[in-house]
Amino acid sequence: MLHHLWSHGPGMVGDVHSLLNAESERTGGRQLAYTTVLTVMRNLVRRNILDQAPVGRAHRFTPLITKTEHQQGSICANG
Numbered sequence: 001m002l003h004h005l006w007s008h009g010p011g012m013v014g015d016v017h018s019l020l021n022a023e024s025e026r027t028g029g030r031q032l033a034y035t036t037v038l039t040v041m042r043n044l045v046r047r048n049i050l051d052q053a054p055v056g057r058a059h060r061f062t063p064l065i066t067k068t069e070h071q072q073g074s075i076c077a078n079g
Contacts, residue, residue, distance in 0.1 A: 001040060002049070002063060002070065010062040012055070013038045 004019045005011060017037045024031055041061050044050040049070075051062045065073075 001037065001044070003067070005050070005061065005063050006067050010060050012058050012060055013041055014058075016041065016061070 001016055001020065004016050008015070008019070013034065017032065017034050020037060021031050023029070041050060042052075045052045045061070049063070049065055051064050052059045053062070054060075
């Protein structure tokens with residue numbers, strides 16, 4: 001999910017959902033439910049990895065960390 005936001009910029013749940021399912025279709029993977037993507041993105045907001053800003057009745061999600069920061073955190077956590 002994060003890699004789509006890093007690549008395409010801030011987006012709505014529907015944007016990320018479409019990108020993930022298009023990727024799954026190309027690779028023969030499983031389709032994800034919209035609510036699954038929404039739940040994961042809300043969890044990332046709670047963990048201060050994404051920011052959530054209202055846009056009408058929807059929300060735009062923006063990464064609060066860079067890809068490099070995320071990779072360095074993963075390395076430190078595993079090290």
